[in-house]
Amino acid sequence: MDVNLRRLRSFVTVAEELHFTRAAARLFVAQQSLSKQIAQLEADLGTPLLQRTSRTVQLTPAGEAFLAATREALACFDQGVAEARRIGQGGQATLRVGFIVGAALELTTLILSEFTSRNPGARVELHEFGFTDPSAGLASATTDVAFIRLPSSTNGFVTTPLFTxxxxxxxxxxxxxxxxxxxxxxxxxxxxxxxxxxxxxxxxxxxxxxxxxxxxxxxxxxxxxxxxxxxxxxxxxxxxxxxxxxxxxxxxxxxxxxxIDDYPGSVVAVAHRSNPLNPLVIAFAAAAKAVRDREPQILQMIQNAPVTRGLEP
CATH class of the missing domain: 3.40.190.10 (Periplasmic binding protein-like II)
Incomplete structure (x- = not known):
C-alpha cells in the first residue's frame, strides 16, 4: 500500500480536531480537498476511519488503532529526517535514551560509559519517564532505545534482558x-x-x-x-x-x-523498536550486553541483594 505522508498528517489533524473545517484551516487547505484525502486514505485501507454526521466526527475503532500507528510512524520519520540532516551537515549523531526510575541500577553508568567509549562521535540524550509510560518513550517514538522493566507491553519491541x-x-x-x-x-x-x-x-x-x-x-x-x-x-x-x-x-x-517469597521477579532490559531508524540503537544494545556479560559480581549483588528492615526513624 502506497500512502503518502500528506494524507497521514491530514488524518492525524482531523483526528485531533474531530472537525473538518478546523482541520482544514490548520492545514491551510480547502475542506473539500481534505475530505477527498481522507476518503482516499480510507479507500486504500479498505475500512472507514471516521464516522461522520452533519454535526459530529468520531474515530472508528479502526481509526483509533490507525491513529496510534500513524503518530508513531510520523514521529519516527521526522526523527530520521532531522538526524540525517544533522549528520549530513557535519553534526553529531544523537541517541535518545529513555529510562524510568532506577534505569539499570548499578549497571547504568557502566553501560553509558561503554557506549560512549565505543562511539566517541555520538551524543547521548537521557530522558526520564514516570510510571505513566513504562516504555520510557519507545511507544511514542520519543526515544530510540530505553531501559525498561518487564513485564510490560512490548508489542513491536526487541528486548535484551540484563538481570532479574x-x-x-x-x-x-x-x-x-x-x-x-x-x-x-x-x-x-x-x-x-x-x-x-x-x-x-x-x-x-x-x-x-x-x-x-x-x-x-x-x-x-x-x-x-x-x-x-x-x-x-x-x-x-x-x-x-x-x-x-x-x-x-x-x-x-x-x-x-x-x-515476597512466591512472586516472580522483575526483569530489567534494554529495549528498542524492531526496525530502528538510528544505527546507534544496535550499538547501544551491544554495549549493554557486553557490560552485562563482563560484570557477574555486580549482577550477583543486584539479584541477591539482602532486604533489611529499612532506615530507622
Missing part, C-alpha cells in the same frame, strides 16, 4: 506486616496497593498482583511519581509492590521492605 530483580512489598512502619521477615502473595491480596497511573495493563496487573490466582486487586491508590508512591506508603494509605532496589534508591524512615 526480586520483588518486595513496601509497608508503613505501623503496618501489621512490618515486623515480618517475609510474606507471601496470599498475605497481600486484601491490602490496598499503590500503583502509578498508566494505560499499560500488563505493567499494572503485575504490580497490583492482579495476575495472581485469578484475583484482581480492587482497592488501589493511584500515584503520579515514585516519590509520591513512597509517601503514600509511609503514611499507611497503601502498600506497594516494588523492586528490591527501592531500598537502596528510595529509602524512607517510615517504610519497611519485606521480600
Amino acid at each position: 530483580e526480586r520483588c518486595v512489598v513496601g509497608v508503613s512502619t505501623a503496618h501489621p506486616l512490618s515486623d515480618r521477615e517475609r510474606v507471601s502473595v496470599q498475605d497481600l491480596l486484601d491490602e490496598t496497593l499503590a500503583i502509578g497511573r498508566t494505560d499499560d495493563t500488563v505493567w499494572r496487573d503485575f504490580w497490583t498482583l492482579a495476575n495472581q490466582r485469578g484475583r484482581s486487586t480492587q482497592r488501589l491508590v493511584e500515584t503520579h511519581s515514585q516519590s509520591e508512591e513512597v509517601e503514600v506508603v509511609a503514611a499507611g494509605m497503601a502498600c506497594n509492590i516494588t523492586p528490591a532496589a527501592a531500598q537502596r534508591y528510595s529509602p524512607h524512615p517510615g517504610v519497611r521492605f519485606i521480600p
Whole structure:
C-alpha cells in the first residue's frame, strides 16, 4: 500500500480536531480537498476511519488503532529526517535514551560509559519517564532505545534482558506486616496497593498482583511519581509492590521492605523498536550486553541483594 505522508498528517489533524473545517484551516487547505484525502486514505485501507454526521466526527475503532500507528510512524520519520540532516551537515549523531526510575541500577553508568567509549562521535540524550509510560518513550517514538522493566507491553519491541530483580512489598512502619521477615502473595491480596497511573495493563496487573490466582486487586491508590508512591506508603494509605532496589534508591524512615517469597521477579532490559531508524540503537544494545556479560559480581549483588528492615526513624 502506497500512502503518502500528506494524507497521514491530514488524518492525524482531523483526528485531533474531530472537525473538518478546523482541520482544514490548520492545514491551510480547502475542506473539500481534505475530505477527498481522507476518503482516499480510507479507500486504500479498505475500512472507514471516521464516522461522520452533519454535526459530529468520531474515530472508528479502526481509526483509533490507525491513529496510534500513524503518530508513531510520523514521529519516527521526522526523527530520521532531522538526524540525517544533522549528520549530513557535519553534526553529531544523537541517541535518545529513555529510562524510568532506577534505569539499570548499578549497571547504568557502566553501560553509558561503554557506549560512549565505543562511539566517541555520538551524543547521548537521557530522558526520564514516570510510571505513566513504562516504555520510557519507545511507544511514542520519543526515544530510540530505553531501559525498561518487564513485564510490560512490548508489542513491536526487541528486548535484551540484563538481570532479574526480586520483588518486595513496601509497608508503613505501623503496618501489621512490618515486623515480618517475609510474606507471601496470599498475605497481600486484601491490602490496598499503590500503583502509578498508566494505560499499560500488563505493567499494572503485575504490580497490583492482579495476575495472581485469578484475583484482581480492587482497592488501589493511584500515584503520579515514585516519590509520591513512597509517601503514600509511609503514611499507611497503601502498600506497594516494588523492586528490591527501592531500598537502596528510595529509602524512607517510615517504610519497611519485606521480600515476597512466591512472586516472580522483575526483569530489567534494554529495549528498542524492531526496525530502528538510528544505527546507534544496535550499538547501544551491544554495549549493554557486553557490560552485562563482563560484570557477574555486580549482577550477583543486584539479584541477591539482602532486604533489611529499612532506615530507622
